[in-house]
Amino acid sequence: MTDSALKLRFGLVGLGGAALQMLPSLIAHPGVTLAACADPNPQARERFAEDFGARAYDRAEAMYEDRDVDAVYIATPHGMHRSHVVAAAESGKHIIVEKPMALSLEDCDAMIEATERNGVRLVVGHTHSFDPPIRLMRALIRSGEFGQLAMINNFSYGNFLFRPRRPEELNTQAGGGIIYNQVPHQVDVARLLGGGMIRSVRSMAWQLDPERPTEGSHMTFLQFESGATASLVYSGYDYFDSDELHGWVGELGEERQPGTQGSARAALAGKSAEEESSMKRSRSYSAKPNLVPPKHPPHCGITIATCSGGDIRTSVDGVTVYGPEGIEEHVAPAGRAFPDKQAVIDELLESVIGNHEPVHNARWGKATMEASLAVLESARTQQEIILRHQVPVND
Ligand SMILES: NC(=O)c1ccc[n+]([C@@H]2O[C@H](COP(=O)([O-])OP(=O)(O)OC[C@H]3O[C@@H](n4cnc5c(N)ncnc54)[C@H](O)[C@@H]3O)[C@@H](O)[C@H]2O)c1
CATH class of the missing domain: 3.30.360.10 (Dihydrodipicolinate Reductase; domain 2)
Incomplete structure (x- = not known):
């Protein structure tokens, strides 16, 4: 996290439809800086990097090595949520992962284990x-x-x-x-x-x-x-x-x-x-x-x-x-912002700043799954x- 004003430097994983919906709330949030993105689609990631002065990576794992990223928003296809979340947690990143949390309860367990062991906060969202x-x-x-x-x-x-x-x-x-x-x-x-x-x-x-x-x-x-x-x-x-x-x-x-x-x-x-x-x-x-x-x-x-x-x-x-x-x-x-998904970001930020579990944490996400x-x-x-x-x- 940057020292100054409790801003989280975010990296986006996946620049498709879900990310387009979350982006206005991320841009408008005073506690967020857009620092990086990862997507195998070169046009999307290069354009994003240019528009936001952000760093672009072709793989999530490469972005996770970026020490100037505090938190990631994972909006890849569901089948990738488990591996993208576990790797982010191992790199010490706080996480928002899109719904559905994962495809199986076993996947959810692996995500719970990785986030709790690494002491990072995870919010499953956006949901309504x-x-x-x-x-x-x-x-x-x-x-x-x-x-x-x-x-x-x-x-x-x-x-x-x-x-x-x-x-x-x-x-x-x-x-x-x-x-x-x-x-x-x-x-x-x-x-x-x-x-x-x-x-x-x-x-x-x-x-x-x-x-x-x-x-x-x-x-x-x-x-x-x-x-x-x-x-x-x-x-x-x-x-x-x-x-x-x-x-x-x-x-x-x-x-x-x-x-x-x-x-x-x-x-x-x-x-x-x-x-x-x-x-x-x-x-x-x-x-x-x-x-x-x-x-x-x-x-x-x-x-x-x-x-x-x-x-x-x-x-x-x-x-x-x-x-x-x-x-x-x-x-x-x-x-x-429109559409209004800021509460998801608020929940992650508050949990990081206040050092407490968010409501929509990994165990909550497993229960919903x-x-x-x-x-x-x-x-x-x-x-x-x-x-x-x-x-x-x-x-
Ligand atoms: N909360 C909501 O209202 C909402 C709305 C739409 C989608 N979603 C969720 O968001 C997730 C993504 O859905 P979508 O509709 O945006 O899909 P999409 O196909 O539009 O976007 C997925 C993006 O992930 C990228 N990607 C693929 N493999 C990758 C990798 N290894 N590393 C990084 N990026 C990779 C793709 O290139 C693509 O840009 C799904 O889990 C979906 O359920 C949630």
């Missing part, structure tokens, strides 16, 4: 549990003002399965489909609101399009140790879009045109796997983003918490509370799955 309205909802639930939490309901419908993909993103075993990509968002939201400790998972999941043979829909019931429950529903086939019920504000907080359902499906029609992969590759880093303040917070569909003394629902700019005294709107704090993988297992066996690796919210 960092969204300001979800944090506001958690604060209201925890305040006790609304009594006992009984039910959490999160549902989201959109075009997830019809966004351009690499072939492995359509293969469940390789981390494709909603189980590894969308369910962790929903589970993380439910766990943050419900206290973290899921007792059991019952689910059904579907592959509804033979051309895209991975799970695109699920319906899941979570029971928490506390007795609270959550229902999670996701469908990504580009038919109904739940942004219609959220003021046509999209997942990142962007304002959308009504009536665009079906356009992702249409854009892929007739494309070969190679053409589709190249559409995905075209979303790599190519220019410094224009920083604009966020219009609305990000979200993952509609979330409603039912307590004994009222319902709390996510709204376009925060949460709406339906209590005994009537309906009240609470606006969430505005972010510094355990529940996400249980969705698949329950759907396969048609049984309720009892969980064993849950941890409470540590705040």
